[in-house]
Every structure is written in structure tokens, then in C-alpha cells.
Amino acid sequence: MRDKTFLMIPGPTPVPESVLLDIAKHPVGHRSSEFAKVLESVYSDLKYVFQTKNDVIVYTASGTGAMDAALSNLVNPGDKVLSLVIGNFGQRWAKIAKSLGADVEVIEVEPGKAINPQELKDRLDRDVNKEIKIVTLTQNETSTGVTNDVKTLVSYIKEHGALSVVDGVTSIGAMECKMDEWGIDVLISGSQKGFMIPPGLSFLAASEKAWEVQRKCTRPDFYFNWETNRKSVIANSTAFTPAVSLIAGLKTALEMIKEEGLDNIVERHTKLAKALREALRAIGLKLFVEDDSIASTSITAILPPENISVPDIRKTLKNDYYIEVANGQNQLKDKIFRMGTLGFVCERDVIMAVGSLEAALYKLGHKFEPGSGVAAVIKYLNK
Amino acid sequence: MRDKTFLMIPGPTPVPESVLLDIAKHPVGHRSSEFAKVLESVYSDLKYVFQTKNDVIVYTASGTGAMDAALSNLVNPGDKVLSLVIGNFGQRWAKIAKSLGADVEVIEVEPGKAINPQELKDRLDRDVNKEIKIVTLTQNETSTGVTNDVKTLVSYIKEHGALSVVDGVTSIGAMECKMDEWGIDVLISGSQKGFMIPPGLSFLAASEKAWEVQRKCTRPDFYFNWETNRKSVIANSTAFTPAVSLIAGLKTALEMIKEEGLDNIVERHTKLAKALREALRAIGLKLFVEDDSIASTSITAILPPENISVPDIRKTLKNDYYIEVANGQNQLKDKIFRMGTLGFVCERDVIMAVGSLEAALYKLGHKFEPGSGVAAVIKYLNK
Numbered sequence: 001m002r003d004k005t006f007l008m009i010p011g012p013t014p015v016p017e018s019v020l021l022d023i024a025k026h027p028v029g030h031r032s033s034e035f036a037k038v039l040e041s042v043y044s045d046l047k048y049v050f051q052t053k054n055d056v057i058v059y060t061a062s063g064t065g066a067m068d069a070a071l072s073n074l075v076n077p078g079d080k081v082l083s084l085v086i087g088n089f090g091q092r093w094a095k096i097a098k099s100l101g102a103d104v105e106v107i108e109v110e111p112g113k114a115i116n117p118q119e120l121k122d123r124l125d126r127d128v129n130k131e132i133k134i135v136t137l138t139q140n141e142t143s144t145g146v147t148n149d150v151k152t153l154v155s156y157i158k159e160h161g162a163l164s165v166v167d168g169v170t171s172i173g174a175m176e177c178k179m180d181e182w183g184i185d186v187l188i189s190g191s192q193k194g195f196m197i198p199p200g201l202s203f204l205a206a207s208e209k210a211w212e213v214q215r216k217c218t219r220p221d222f223y224f225n226w227e228t229n230r231k232s233v234i235a236n237s238t239a240f241t242p243a244v245s246l247i248a249g250l251k252t253a254l255e256m257i258k259e260e261g262l263d264n265i266v267e268r269h270t271k272l273a274k275a276l277r278e279a280l281r282a283i284g285l286k287l288f289v290e291d292d293s294i295a296s297t298s299i300t301a302i303l304p305p306e307n308i309s310v311p312d313i314r315k316t317l318k319n320d321y322y323i324e325v326a327n328g329q330n331q332l333k334d335k336i337f338r339m340g341t342l343g344f345v346c347e348r349d350v351i352m353a354v355g356s357l358e359a360a361l362y363k364l365g366h367k368f369e370p371g372s373g374v375a376a377v378i379k380y381l382n383k
Numbered sequence: 384m385r386d387k388t389f390l391m392i393p394g395p396t397p398v399p400e401s402v403l404l405d406i407a408k409h410p411v412g413h414r415s416s417e418f419a420k421v422l423e424s425v426y427s428d429l430k431y432v433f434q435t436k437n438d439v440i441v442y443t444a445s446g447t448g449a450m451d452a453a454l455s456n457l458v459n460p461g462d463k464v465l466s467l468v469i470g471n472f473g474q475r476w477a478k479i480a481k482s483l484g485a486d487v488e489v490i491e492v493e494p495g496k497a498i499n500p501q502e503l504k505d506r507l508d509r510d511v512n513k514e515i516k517i518v519t520l521t522q523n524e525t526s527t528g529v530t531n532d533v534k535t536l537v538s539y540i541k542e543h544g545a546l547s548v549v550d551g552v553t554s555i556g557a558m559e560c561k562m563d564e565w566g567i568d569v570l571i572s573g574s575q576k577g578f579m580i581p582p583g584l585s586f587l588a589a590s591e592k593a594w595e596v597q598r599k600c601t602r603p604d605f606y607f608n609w610e611t612n613r614k615s616v617i618a619n620s621t622a623f624t625p626a627v628s629l630i631a632g633l634k635t636a637l638e639m640i641k642e643e644g645l646d647n648i649v650e651r652h653t654k655l656a657k658a659l660r661e662a663l664r665a666i667g668l669k670l671f672v673e674d675d676s677i678a679s680t681s682i683t684a685i686l687p688p689e690n691i692s693v694p695d696i697r698k699t700l701k702n703d704y705y706i707e708v709a710n711g712q713n714q715l716k717d718k719i720f721r722m723g724t725l726g727f728v729c730e731r732d733v734i735m736a737v738g739s740l741e742a743a744l745y746k747l748g749h750k751f752e753p754g755s756g757v758a759a760v761i762k763y764l765n766k
Contacts, residue, residue, distance in 0.1 A: 003408070003409075005409065005411065007409070007410070007411075007412060009412050009414075011624065012410040012411075012412065012413065012624075012627060014409065015409055015410060020407045020408070020409065021407065023406060023407060023628065024403045024404065024406060024407030025386070025403070026386075026388065026390070026397065026398055026403065027390070027395040027398060027575065027581040027582065028388065028390075028395075029390060029392050029395065029707050029709075030395065030582065031392075031709075032707065060443065060444055060445050060448070060582070060583050061442075061443055061444050061448065061606065062443050062606075062623040062624040062625065062626075063623070063624065064605070064606055064622075064623040064624075065443070065444065065606045065623070067605075067606075068605045068606040072605075095605070096605045099603035099604075099605050100603055101603065190624070192410065192624065198410040198626065198627060198628040199410065199413065199443070199624045199625060199626055199627055199628075200443050200583050200625070200626030200628070200629060220482035220483055220484065221482075222447070222450075222451045222455075222478070222479045222482050223444065223445075223447055223448045223450075223451040223607075224451075224606075239447075240445040240446070240447040240448070241394065241395075241445040241446065241447075241573070241575065241582045242445065242582060242583070243445075243581065243582055243583030243626060243629065244395060244581060244582055245406065245581040245582075245583070245628075245629075246583060246626065246628075246629075324412050324415065326412075326414075
């Protein structure tokens with residue numbers, strides 16, 4: 001059946017119809033006064049979502065573009081960078097830093113675990129000569145469905161004096177992330193996640209301390225240059241022709257976010273993910289992240305039942321129920337599957353997804369009580 | 384009146400409805416088999432439009448992103464780059480090259496003129512030690528409406544042995560540009576021009592010779608790295624999450640381009656621009672580029688009548704006739720205005736634009752025979 005696909009991957013996420021309709025309009029001139037008004041609204045609302053007074057730059061690029069922009073404006077060859085790695089996206093920070101000639105040290109934990117804040121603190125305490133200039137971390141690790149305790153980690157980094165560079169791609173607009181209050185130095189995100197619009201835009205904000213380091217960075221950067229881009233933000237413009245259609249959609253999506261309110265959005269994500277976890281346990285599935293305190297509220301990683309393969313589950317969900325869920329990445333491929341409850345998702349969607357997953361598993365021969373997953377969702381949501 | 388704006392700026396250009404509707408659909412998963420099929424079609428059709436056997440990389444970024452990608456993958460500090468500058472976009476190549484630490488020499492002509500191929504040849508002939516590694520040039524200079532003779536210029540660059548790096552942003556899909564036949568080494572373009580889709584994507588193709596230089600480039604580049612991106616092109620994928628909605632629209636737009644045929648598209652652009660120039664002369668306006676042999680067939684720059692200002696013309700066209708035309712840039716601001724006849728534009732659009740420009744000028748007190756512009760269009764198109 002055409003036009004029935006429902007995305008429960010970690011992104012792109014479902015897009016509200018009013019956003020799609022804004023994106024569908026004829027593009028406006030990017031130097032027109034109408035578009036300046038759109039940008040004014042977008043730049044202001046982005047500060048609300050980032051919980052910051054800093055300007056938020058909008059790049060026409062995917063999230064990785066903003067990651068590249070973050071480090072390439074800060075790192076000089078030989079700089080010591082400490083990368084906290086709990087999965088593929090944490091690893092990406094380390095790769096970018098290395099490609100820039102940084103001296104990269106990695107604290108890595110096995111997939112499914114979070115960084116132990118004490119371990120970071122101990123490492124930073126040992127750095128008495130303040131050699132570590134930058135610490136990179138991931139709030140929500142998309143590849144494993146684990147959330148780091150960014151608030152605590154950043155507080156240690158701040159205490160030490162290094163810059164904290166945080167990937168908020170699958171966390172901002174879904175989980176609590178208070179840039180200014182927590183003292184995050186550089187925070188980036190992407191459009192196709194909590195922001196509820198299609199991929200193509202990414203966002204970056206930097207603290208005054210980060211800007212000082214940027215000014216001393218010797219590496220040239222034309223397209224991603226912070227300074228050139230911020231000048232345009234201040235003028236309600238963009239340095240280069242942006243994806244105007246996506247920005248038109250972003251304006252509407254941000255208005256929806258403000259209308260619902262960040263606190264309510266965080267609560268909704270928490271509730272939906274917990275309901276999903278209850279359901280998965282009820283139908284006899286094992287969660288990849290058993291520890292509820294570090295489990296992501298935007299992406300849930302699940303082990304398949306014995307004797308049923310991840311590809312079969314994904315194929316059945318897709319072909320018979322038009323629901324897309326993600327495979328594991330790299331070494332986790334075919335070992336786990338991942339369901340997103342990220343962005344424009346409501347209780348009904350979780351009921352539908354759990355019911356469909358039950359149906360798929362039933363077809364594939366999994367032994368369980370059909371309906372027990374949906375029952376668990378209903379009970380959890382109404383307790 | 385809402386929803387009536389018609390863009391005759393040099394980009395974004397009008398977008399066909401079927402493309403808009405594709406863009407409006409719920410985004411698909413970027414790692415799905417459906418999307419791989421979309422990319423397969425897009426990558427194949429891009430080769431047709433670029434007239435090349437080389438792989439064409441699609442960046443989620445504006446045209447400037449692709450310019451940055453072109454030079455940052457080639458230039459090592461100290462490399463000698465010769466930039467042929469006939470306006471702002473030619474200047475941008477020089478700026479990017481300088482930011483990368485290149486030793487940049489500029490051949491610049493006054494706005495409204497093209498590069499004299501003989502001047503380039505003389506300079507290259509004097510470079511007996513082959514110090515010049517790269518020559519940057521612009522096929523169609525958007526800021527002035529002048530087209531360079533890329534075929535001849537590139538032939539001299541090839542003879543010399545340097546790499547030719549060509550900005551085809553407002554030329555590809557509008558004017559003749561044969562990458563392989565002419566021997567262009569690096570060719571870039573952007574989505575919101577001849578490609579008839581909104582801004583947000585840009586394209587880059589490179590010759591084998593350019594790839595050899597890329598492999599020796601010491602500068603790190605993560606997001607724009609040619610190699611990482613090409614690997615994904617070959618696999619009908621993308622290195623990072625792309626703007627899937629724009630790519631869905633691009634597929635349809637490329638199918639429309641193939642259906643019409645590149646030769647017919649070039650002929651249409653030539654005819655429409657010439658009809659517009661006839662009309663402008665008929666209503667007593669002076670063309671910024673009088674020489675028909677170098678005048679762009681996608682953007683026409685026009686001097687306002689004495690005593691009527693560019694802002695007044697633009698405002699009247701926009702407020703009363705909902706047509707957007709562009710101002711001049713930098714030192715040409717308020718000295719010229721620019722009308723695009725680029726992309727999804729037909730004879731009716733030129734008739735409408737000329738008639739509306741006549742109406743605006745009539746209101747603003749310009750002395751001329753009303754209707755003479757439209758008459759000139761009709762006669763030119765039917766001769």
C-alpha cells in the first residue's frame with residue numbers, strides 16, 4: 001500500500017501535516033523581507049529550545065555537518081581532545097577531532113552503557129596541567145539507546161576548565177537539555193529528530209568561552225565558519241542560500257513546540273518510552289539497555305527473541321504493517337533493532353507500534369500472550 | 384494577495400508542482416531500499432545533466448558548500464591558484480582559496496565584462512614552470528549576468544596542465560556545459576537554479592586528474608570529503624543523512640529535464656532571454672551587458688531609467704504584480720536590477736514579466752509606448 005509508511009526509526013521522524021504543507025509551498029526569495037521575518041521567528045524560538053541566550057546558527061547540512069562545524073572551528077593541530085564514547089555517534093566526534101590533527105584520548109564503554117561521571121572526574125582531576133582543551137560527548141547515543149548524564153558530566157568539565165562539546169541530535173526537543181543552566185559550551189542538533197521536520201538543517205550554539213577559543217582557531221573554514229554565520233543570524237539572514245522550504249517548515253514546527261511547551265514534551269517522551277519498555281517486557285522481549293536510569297526516552301534498542309531474526313522482524317513490520325524500525329549499526333547489526341518514539345509521536349502511535357510488533361512476532365512464531373503488550377501500554381499510560 | 388509571488392530572481396527559481404508535491408510527502412528513511420532506488424535514479428540522471436561519466440556527489444548544503452568542498456579537497460597551503468573574476472561569485476572562489484592558504488592570483492575584469500580567453504592564454508603561457516596548479520572560473524556570473532566562454536578557457540587550462548574548477552551554479556541545466564567533452568576537472572552546481580527544486584542541495588563532479596590531486600591533499604575534511612561521499616554514491620547511498628525530501632523532488636525534476644532534453648532546455652533559455660532583452664530595449668531600458676555574445680541566458684541585468692530608482696521598480700513589481708526581481712549586489716546595489724529566466728520558465732512567464740514591468744514603469748512615470756515590450760517579445764518568439 002502506498003503512502004502508509006510510518007517511521008519509527010531514530011530519524012527522519014514523522015512530520016506534522018502543517019509542516020509538510022509549509023515545506024510544499026513555492027520557495028520564497030531568501031533575501032526577501034518575508035523570509036527575514038521567518039528567520040527572526042526561527043532564531044528566537046531556537047534559543048527557547050536550546051535553552052540559551054546564545055545565538056543559534058542554522059546550517060543547511062545534516063547533523064554531521066554541524067558536528068564538523070563544531071570541532072573545525074575550535075581545534076588546532078595538537079590540541080588535546082577527550083572523547084567520551086558510548087557508541088557510533090560518540091565515535092564520530094573522535095574521528096572528526098582526529099581528522100583535524102587533535103591528540104585524541106578516548107574514554108569508551110561497552111555498547112549499552114553510559115559514561116560513569118566519576119570516571120570522567122577522575123581523569124580530569126589527573127589533568128593537573130590542564131592539557132585537555134575539549135571534551136566531546138553525546139547526550140543520547142542513537143546507536144544504542146543510552147542517555148548520558150550530561151548535566152553532571154558538563155559540571156565536571158566546567159570545573160576543570162575544558163570546553164564541553166555536546167551532540168544533542170536525538171535529545172534536544174525530546175529530553176531535558178539546558179544549555180546555559182548546565183554550562184554547555186557547544187551544543188548541536190539536527191532537524192529530522194525532535195524538531196519534527198525532514199533532514200537538511202542542523203543547529204549550533206556556542207558559549208562566550210567557546211567563541212573565545214574559536215577566535216584563536218587557525219584553521220580556515222568557509223561554509224561552516226561560525227563568525228560569518230553568526231553575523232547573518234544577528235541580521236535575521238543567512239550567510240549562504242539556505243534550504244528555505246525546510247526553514248519555512250521549521251518555523252511552524254517550532255511554534256508547535258512552544259505551544260506544547262518543552263517540559264510537556266520531555267514528559268511526553270518519557271511516558272511514551274516507558275510505556276513501550278513495559279510493553280516489550282510484557283511480550284517477552286529483552287531490552288538492550290535494562291537499566292531504566294540510562295535508557296533513552298527517544299530510542300529504544302531491543303533484542304530479538306531467540307530463533308527470530310532482526311531482518312525478519314523488520315521486514316514483517318514493514319511489509320505487513322508499514323512501520324519502519326531501524327537495525328543495529330556496525331557490530332550491533334542484526335543483533336538489535338531500534339524503535340524511535342521521537343518527535344511528533346503520541347500515545348496512539350505507541351499502541352499501534354506495539355500492537356503491530358505483537359502481530360509480526362505472532363506471525364514469526366514467537367510464544368507469548370497476544371495483546372499483553374498493548375495491555376501493558378494502556379495500563380502504564382493510565383496509572 | 385497571498386500565495387501569488389512569482390520568483391524572477393537568480394534563485395530560488397520557480398518549482399514545478401509535481402516536484403513540490405514530492406517534497407511535501409512524509410520523508411522516507413534514508414537507509415531504506417525505496418530511497419536507494421531514488422538515489423540510483425538521481426545519481427544516474429545527474430551524470431546526464433553534468434554531461435559526464437564521473438560520479439556526481441550530492442551534498443546537503445548550499446552552492447557555497449559545494450564551492451568549499453571543491454577547493455578544500457584540492458588546495459594545500461602555498462599552492463598557486465589563479466582565479467578568473469568577473470563578479471562576486473568569481474570573487475568567492477578567490478576568497479575560499481585564500482582562506483585555505485593558497486597563493487592566489489586574480490585576473491579581474493570590470494563588472495559586465497567576461498574574461499578574454501587570450502588574456503588567460505598569455506598568462507598561462509608565461510607560467511613556464513607550471514606553478515599554477517588550479518584555475519577557478521565561473522560559467523555564468525550571477526551578479527552581473529555575464530557568461531564566460533568556458534569551453535575555450537578550459538581548453539587553455541587543460542593545455543597548460545592546471546586543474547579547471549568551474550562554478551556551474553546558474554548555468555547547468557540552462558546553458559551548454561559539457562564536462563567531459565570540454566575537459567572540465569571540477570564542476571559544481573546548486574539545486575535552486577536550473578534544477579528547478581528549492582535550495583538545500585549542491586552537486587560536485589571531478590575528473591580522474593582532480594581525484595589524483597585530491598588524494599594528495601593534506602587538509603582534513605570530514606563532511607565535504609570527496610572520498611567518503613563518493614563511496615556512498617557508488618553504493619546508491621549518502622555518507623550522512625541527506626535532505627531526503629529535496630532529493631525526492633530532485634528525482635522528479637531530473638526526469639522532467641530528461642524528458643525535455645538538455646538541448647531543448649538550452650534553446651528555451653536562449654530564446655527566452657533574447658526575447659526579454661528585445662523587450663527591455665523596446666521599452667527604452669539600457670542593458671547592463673550590451674554585448675549579446677557574453678550576455679547570460681539565465682540572468683539579465685538591467686539599468687533603471689533615469690529618475691526612477693531600482694528600489695521603486697522592485698517594490699512596485701512586488702507589491703502590485705507579485706513578481707520578485709533581484710537588486711544588484713555590493714557596488715552594484717541600486718544601480719541595476721536582475722531578472723532571472725532560469726529553470727522552470729516558459730514563454731508565458733516572460734510575457735507576464737515584461738507586461739508587469741511595463742505596468743510598473745508606467746506607474747512610476749517612465750516615458751515609453753506601453754505594450755511595446757510585450758509586442759517585442761511576441762515578435763521575437765514568433766519570428
